[in-house]
Amino acid sequence: MPTEAPVRTSLVLVPFAVGAAVAVGVGVYGGLHTPQGYSINISGFSSTQAVKSWLTTGAFVFALVQLLSALMVYGKIKGPRWSGTLHRWSGRLAVLLTVPVVVHCLYALGFDPSSPRVLAHSLLGCFFFGAFTAKMLVLTRKGVPGWALPLIGGLVFTGLVALWLTSALWFFTTTGVTF
Template sequence: MSDTRITPVQHRQPNTVAPFLVPLVVGGLVAVGLGVYGRVHAPTGYAIGLAGFSGALAMKAWLTTGAFLLALVQLFSALVMWGRIKLDVPWIGSLHRWSGRVAFILTIPVALHCLYALGTQFDVPRVMIHSLLGCFFYGVFTAKMLSLPRRGLPGWTLPVLGGLTFVALTGLWLTSSFWFFTTIGVKL
């Protein structure tokens, strides 16, 4: 007698980037759209500020610093969630989601001020890099958020998009907050 057990056929998702195209295209459109808007919009020069800060630059420096510190929490919690750091904390997913939400919210007044009052600028290298990183940050963040609910994506998708988001925010912090604190000083 032969063994006639029926084994289920394993269907593997092809390792393709096709499901990734929509988030990537939409993220690219967001980045380009912000850059174009920032370039063609005539900067008003008027500061958008929040109460409690001495000025718009101080507000931007502190909010970006808060977002950057939360991005460090994001990096740590992602390393735990992906098993790169061995910790058994059942709330790590919630920490990751909420630190990301708050970090993103902190960037909104900064981005609004940059786009509305200053626009995209290319005359000073630091400011040009900052402008390009700002557009890239929102584009890659959009691609990451749109990729979260999608099935069939390659396993590297979220770590790469999360890493690029972290790198962009780090670059934004270095070209704005770090510059502000080391050039103008630590002010509220």
Template structure:
């Protein structure tokens, strides 16, 4: 009788990937089936929900840039900078803050606007939003799994960052280009 073989290291990605797909699909289906309300998030001091979203998304991208930079330093990819003892804390907290900044934005997008397809920019934005939260879920679930291949977290982190930047370009950059920089 053969002993039970341990799961391959790449096989450890199966459950996180399935959960991430479920998250992305759920957001897309909810966004498409839900009747948009027009307004969901409005913060005092901002002229409109659009400005709130644009500025929160921009701040999230800034913190995501800190994530990328701190991960490069943490993993020795910037040879002229020795990783300080606090770099891991910076990395974790910049990621948490970036994610927290995206929550009111996605709530507004899903509740007030829904999954829209009326032009290419909006369709790309809707798809990227679902993929962002699905990929983020896969990354977070992969963090807790021992024996994961070394390429997994950099790949997932890069995908999360790329999707966030794509979301920013298809929303905040567009908003600032059309309406200007205002509060």
């Protein structure tokens, strides 16, 4: 029985270490890469910032669905039998919406310490993708302690909400709600 604890701990520590490496790697890449100034353009939007803000807002809404459906899956609130399916698909859609945003941020802008808000946003972006990587790795492991997945899911949720606050909400409050 004493050998069980280190094995279970490693099931969490390895994904956390890989997630930390991803976070650092994204930050290093963003810092070393010469920003190109552009990378995405979706027709119908007034600016790249508007595109990113709306995609991030969509991901934020799906993150709220993730929180609600996770509470259903864990039996904290009553929900339909398909709560698990809702949770998985809302997560997939949230990540899908963030992909063009992160590609633009890394390729076009890089890691930017030019102001406290932008620095916080850059750090949060690194944190979010590191936490997301760790969550995906924890999901694939059997025997993970019961607290691990809700903790890492909460970190991913918190990271995405903080990213939305430092980007889309900031954009909408400074320029108005535009498309």
